[in-house]
Amino acid sequence: MTLSSPATYGELLERMRHESPLVQCITNFVAMNFAANVLLAAGASPAMVHAPEEAGEFARLAGALTINIGTLSSSWLDGMLRAAAAANEVGRPWVLDPVAHFATGFRRQAIDALLQHRPTVIRGNASEIMALAGEASAGRGVDAGDSVERAQASATALAQRSGAVVAVTGAVDWVTDGQRALRIAGGSELMPRVTAMGCALTCLIGALVAVAPQSPLAATASALACFGAAGSRAAQQATGPGSFAWRFIDALDALHASELAAQVTPA
Ligand SMILES: Nc1ncnc2c1ncn2[C@@H]1O[C@H](COP(=O)(O)OP(=O)(O)OP(=O)(O)O)[C@@H](O)[C@H]1O
Numbered sequence: 001m002t003l004s005s006p007a008t009y010g011e012l013l014e015r016m017r018h019e020s021p022l023v024q025c026i027t028n029f030v031a032m033n034f035a036a037n038v039l040l041a042a043g044a045s046p047a048m049v050h051a052p053e054e055a056g057e058f059a060r061l062a063g064a065l066t067i068n069i070g071t072l073s074s075s076w077l078d079g080m081l082r083a084a085a086a087a088n089e090v091g092r093p094w095v096l097d098p099v100a101h102f103a104t105g106f107r108r109q110a111i112d113a114l115l116q117h118r119p120t121v122i123r124g125n126a127s128e129i130m131a132l133a134g135e136a137s138a139g140r141g142v143d144a145g146d147s148v149e150r151a152q153a154s155a156t157a158l159a160q161r162s163g164a165v166v167a168v169t170g171a172v173d174w175v176t177d178g179q180r181a182l183r184i185a186g187g188s189e190l191m192p193r194v195t196a197m198g199c200a201l202t203c204l205i206g207a208l209v210a211v212a213p214q215s216p217l218a219a220t221a222s223a224l225a226c227f228g229a230a231g232s233r234a235a236q237q238a239t240g241p242g243s244f245a246w247r248f249i250d251a252l253d254a255l256h257a258s259e260l261a262a263q264v265t266p267a
């Protein structure tokens with residue numbers, strides 16, 4: 001998988017649509033329905049399975065696992081830890097979305113425990129990534145208070161320390177494996193006005209990394225480019241956040257693989 005070939009990102013989307021990987025999404029109550037529809041529109045097969053009694057067993061069947069701590073509870077955390085351990089046991093990639101992990105002691109403990117299971121990819125907004133790298137951030141809750149540019153050094157340090165590919169999203173996305181970095185353009189100012197856009201993106205990263213587990217940087221960039229291209233297209237006709245949300249699902253469905261290359265540039 002070569003990052004120097006712009007066709008790579010579209011090829012990964014085509015591969016994902018062809019294989020339609022089963023993606024176990026442990027995401028929050030706010031995001032579940034939207035994220036499942038995003039995966040279906042993009043061509044993957046989502047399954048929202050989080051109960052501790054079955055989350056680990058299911059992770060052995062899925063092509064990838066995604067974990068989002070948006071609406072956390074003790075029982076959900078138990079399911080998350082079992083699923084992450086099982087994914088590692090069978091060598092399956094998994095993606096972490098550390099929603100507002102700095103907000104409370106419970107979340108801080110949860111994210112520490114999850115990081116010990118070594119996620120393949122970490123995706124967050126600028127405030128979440130800066131705080132995860134130990135930097136002061138302006139984040140209060142689930143929305144970002146910092147710019148992507150300010151988070152780049154934190155993302156690189158976090159990638160080097162954790163071994164994960166780290167994606168920071170915002171007006172222009174930035175993704176790094178600690179050595180190489182890519183910038184992904186597109187999207188719309190309406191995206192942060194629709195809840196769970198980032199949570200759904202984390203699930204789509206899972207779908208792409210499921211079909212290219214050896215190339216998590218390219219797979220993540222491909223997912224970010226899908227959101228960039230579909231977001232730009234949906235915004236052209238949307239009259240506000242409500243119509244943007246359903247137009248975005250349609251735009252993902254209509255997306256051509258050839259549209260992705262133009263979104264991605266080496267950083
Ligand atoms: N101002 C903007 N212009 C263009 N695209 C944007 C903008 N802000 C966010 N996006 C896009 O929205 C998507 C979600 O990123 P964002 O950083 O808003 O996630 P998030 O804060 O984790 O969202 P949530 O927690 O609500 O799920 C990404 O594809 C990102 O590129």
Ligand SMILES: Cc1ncsc1CCO
Nearest residue numbers: 028030070071099142196
């Ligand atoms: C609004 C909200 N609250 C907890 S999770 C979530 C979805 C966006 O992260």
Ligand SMILES: [Mg+2]
Nearest residue numbers: 099125198199
């Ligand atoms: Mg988020």
